[in-house]
Amino acid sequence: MGCFMQHEGLTHYYRVKKMNDRLEQNTGEAIDADTSQPTHSHKAPSSNDILEGPVTATLWKFALPLMLGFFVHSLYSWVNMYFVGKLGSSAITAIGFSEQINFFIFNLGSGFSIGASIIIARRIGEGNRNAAEEVTRQAILFVLLVSVVITLLLMVLLPSILTALQLSGETYHLAHSFMSVMLFGVPGVFVLFLVNAIIRSTGNSVFAMKIMLMTVVINIMLDPLLIFGWGPIPAMGVAGAGVSTATAQLTGAILAIVAMLKGWTGMKLERKLPRMDFTIIKSIIRLGIPASLQMFSVSISRMSILYFANAIGTSIAAAYTIGIRVDFFVFMPIFAVGVAIEIITGQHLGAKKIDRIFQFYNTAVRQLSLGIGVLGIAMYFLAEDFALIFSPNDPVVVAEIVSYLHVVIFSYPLFASGIIATRVISGAGAAFRSMLIVAGSMLGIMLPLAYVLSHQTSMHEQGLWWGILTGYVCFAAIAYTAMRSKTWLTARV
Numbered sequence: 001m002g003c004f005m006q007h008e009g010l011t012h013y014y015r016v017k018k019m020n021d022r023l024e025q026n027t028g029e030a031i032d033a034d035t036s037q038p039t040h041s042h043k044a045p046s047s048n049d050i051l052e053g054p055v056t057a058t059l060w061k062f063a064l065p066l067m068l069g070f071f072v073h074s075l076y077s078w079v080n081m082y083f084v085g086k087l088g089s090s091a092i093t094a095i096g097f098s099e100q101i102n103f104f105i106f107n108l109g110s111g112f113s114i115g116a117s118i119i120i121a122r123r124i125g126e127g128n129r130n131a132a133e134e135v136t137r138q139a140i141l142f143v144l145l146v147s148v149v150i151t152l153l154l155m156v157l158l159p160s161i162l163t164a165l166q167l168s169g170e171t172y173h174l175a176h177s178f179m180s181v182m183l184f185g186v187p188g189v190f191v192l193f194l195v196n197a198i199i200r201s202t203g204n205s206v207f208a209m210k211i212m213l214m215t216v217v218i219n220i221m222l223d224p225l226l227i228f229g230w231g232p233i234p235a236m237g238v239a240g241a242g243v244s245t246a247t248a249q250l251t252g253a254i255l256a257i258v259a260m261l262k263g264w265t266g267m268k269l270e271r272k273l274p275r276m277d278f279t280i281i282k283s284i285i286r287l288g289i290p291a292s293l294q295m296f297s298v299s300i301s302r303m304s305i306l307y308f309a310n311a312i313g314t315s316i317a318a319a320y321t322i323g324i325r326v327d328f329f330v331f332m333p334i335f336a337v338g339v340a341i342e343i344i345t346g347q348h349l350g351a352k353k354i355d356r357i358f359q360f361y362n363t364a365v366r367q368l369s370l371g372i373g374v375l376g377i378a379m380y381f382l383a384e385d386f387a388l389i390f391s392p393n394d395p396v397v398v399a400e401i402v403s404y405l406h407v408v409i410f411s412y413p414l415f416a417s418g419i420i421a422t423r424v425i426s427g428a429g430a431a432f433r434s435m436l437i438v439a440g441s442m443l444g445i446m447l448p449l450a451y452v453l454s455h456q457t458s459m460h461e462q463g464l465w466w467g468i469l470t471g472y473v474c475f476a477a478i479a480y481t482a483m484r485s486k487t488w489l490t491a492r493v
Contacts, residue, residue: 066336069209094174111292113197125350147190185246290435297439319400345427411472421479429493446471
């Protein structure tokens with residue numbers, strides 16, 4: 001009976017959609033698919049409008065600033081590592097372990113941001129900007145409170161966390177010195193992620209890129225001054241990198257909030273403090289936690305494969321570590337397009353324009369696969385030259401990097417297809433279903449395959465690489481099947 005009612009509901013929806021198309025052409029009015037009552041069309045066609053513009057041009061105009069923003073954000077760790085590297089190997093190790101804690105913080109903050117952005121995109125697609133602005137106010141209040149609580153907890157638990165990571169001696173003290181000041185920037189990280197996600201949900205991806213670029217510039221300027229000292233500024237060592245990072249993040253968050261208060265971003269924020277609406281906050285949590293768990297599953301799978309690789313040999317672990325750098329470089333445009341598709345899906349579902357969602361999906365997968373395919377072919381033939389850049393004096397590591405790339409690069413288009421499909425599903429509000437697809441594919445298929453092929457057969461490290469490739473094949477197939485089922489169309493946001 002439930003399936004029949006769902007089928008009837010979808011049949012009604014598409015019948016109304018066809019009436020919409022005819023009525024809108026003739027009278028400029030449309031019929032609401034839920035109430036079957038006429039309503040005025042809320043937007044005039046515009047090449048810059050996500051809901052009305054040409055699919056290809058709209059997708060890339062939205063996604064390209066996201067790609068640049070992702071690249072700029074990755075510079076944080078590179079800048080800190082560059083300057084801290086001049087202090088010695090213990091400082092480098094301390095920063096490396098601190099980045100693992102930062103990744104945990106990043107996952108939490110970005111998860112709640114994704115949850116809020118999915119709701120806001122849907123409300124904007126529905127033409128209900130007042131509701132979108134109320135979700136914005138509630139999300140900022142909630143995330144600010146949560147970030148302060150998490151900061152206090154991490155400050156109290158920091159010694160225990162560093163001990164659990166088996167840090168001791170100088171490395172322990174340097175990591176504690178860095179993290180104890182960097183943690184003051186956690187509220188800035190959470191708020192900055194959230195505001196950028198909110199503004200992206202309106203269709204503005206340029207603002208977030210500009211804010212991220214500004215924070216990286218601040219970090220670059222402050223790092224050498226605070227780490228090494230200059231004039232009256234004392235040398236703070238590793239702690240200086242923490243102060244620099246926290247200052248940049250807090251400054252970016254403050255400026256982003258000011259921009260919203262001034263109405264410069266397309267989403268107006270009132271100056272008065274709102275009362276907490278637990279219905280909205282519950283929705284943000286319901287969508288945000290699966291988003292965080294989805295990213296955790298990817299991190300756990302990578303850390304586990306690194307563990308498997310290290311069990312085979314340090315050269316294998318080194319090759320995989322360097323190979324991940326290549327993966328991350330290739331995956332940045334995939335993740336950027338995925339974020340764009342997530343917001344595009346939310347807005348189009350709100351506007352009841354289902355067909356365009358699949359047009360965006362097809363365009364994204366086709367063009368990403370083409371670009372990544374060309375890059376993969378180049379990397380296949382230049383794998384040894386690339387490996388020599390990172391390991392010029394170790395031919396064993398070079399050979400293993402080449403072995404990794406010659407297998408795993410074939411998974412890149414498959415990974416792109418899977419990510420875009422799961423972003424369609426999560427953008428519709430079915431975040432838990434999207435998380436199950438990613439976690440099930442990575443933890444339930446890829447990891448067991450990688451372990452069995454590398455430890456229970458004679459393939460060894462080749463088994464790891466083929467396990468990764470096979471896991472991505474399964475991920476792409478499962479995600480595509482789930483997306484084409486259209487069951488996510490009924491998700492409530």
